[in-house]
Amino acid sequence: DAGVIQSPRHEVTEMGQEVTLRCKPISGHDYLFWYRQTMMRGLELLIYFNNNVPIDDSGMPEDRFSAKMPNASFSTLKIQPSEPRDSAVYFCASSLVIGLYGYTFGSGTRLTVV
Amino acid sequence: GDSVTQMEGPVTLSEEAFLTINCTYTATGYPSLFWYVQYPGEGLQLLLKATKADDKGSNKGFEATYRKETTSFHLEKGSVQVSDSAVYFCALKGAQKLVFGQGTRLTINP
Numbered sequence: 434d435a436g437v438i439q440s441p442r443h444e445v446t447e448m449g450q451e452v453t454l455r456c457k458p459i460s461g462h463d464y465l466f467w468y469r470q471t472m473m474r475g476l477e478l479l480i481y482f483n484n485n486v487p488i489d490d491s492g493m494p495e496d497r498f499s500a501k502m503p504n505a506s507f508s509t510l511k512i513q514p515s516e517p518r519d520s521a522v523y524f525c526a527s528s529l530v531i532g533l534y535g536y537t538f539g540s541g542t543r544l545t546v547v
Numbered sequence: 548g549d550s551v552t553q554m555e556g557p558v559t560l561s562e563e564a565f566l567t568i569n570c571t572y573t574a575t576g577y578p579s580l581f582w583y584v585q586y587p588g589e590g591l592q593l594l595l596k597a598t599k600a601d602d603k604g605s606n607k608g609f610e611a612t613y614r615k616e617t618t619s620f621h622l623e624k625g626s627v628q629v630s631d632s633a634v635y636f637c638a639l640k641g642a643q644k645l646v647f648g649q650g651t652r653l654t655i656n657p
Contacts, residue, residue, distance in 0.1 A: 475649050532579040532640040538590035
């Protein structure tokens with residue numbers, strides 16, 4: 434199994450530009466989570482999906498952030514317009530039975546907004 | 548609500564020292580408990596888990612025992628190596644998601 438695949442690994446963009454981060458969960462996993470990690474705020478849950486349906490987006494910082502899961506094998510996190518304070522590492526994770534197996538995380542996307 | 552409290556870091560030890568990273572939790576019932584490890588530049592990886600009270604999880608020389616009496620799940624290793632330098636996260640299974648502690652940064656000096 435290839436694990437959770439995120440792309441790109443690194444993204445550098447200018448303030449005001451649109452940024453799209455991508456995630457392919459493990460096949461058969463029905464939960465998908467998006468996290469953001471910074472030194473200042475640690476690991477923050479942004480949004481999660483169950484069976485492609487958004488369940489809780491209360492962690493999305495503001496309307497500039499949006500996430501979609503059009504099918505079971507693909508999800509995107511979009512920031513429009515991007516700001517320097519969005520610079521962070523963004524992780525995607527997927528799970529089948531959380532209580533038994535926990536999550537499997539991707540390698541993350543390091544976003545730098547200049 | 549559910550919460551996890553971890554030992555404040557950073558923690559610095561010498562190679563071959565004994566390691567303990569404390570983790571306590573607040574939750575309804577007896578949730579599954581996890582330890583994750585994050586090496587520099589990588590995502591979080593599951594290190595070990597315990598799904599019921601009194602279970603002991605173990606992996607790569609690390610151990611943790613689910614103690615419901617003290618609501619704790621402390622991580623231990625008898626002899627640490629430089630390669631164990633990483634950030635360690637304790638987590639519990641809440642309602643449809645994991646609840647993570649703030650992470651403890653561990654540095655092992657040769």
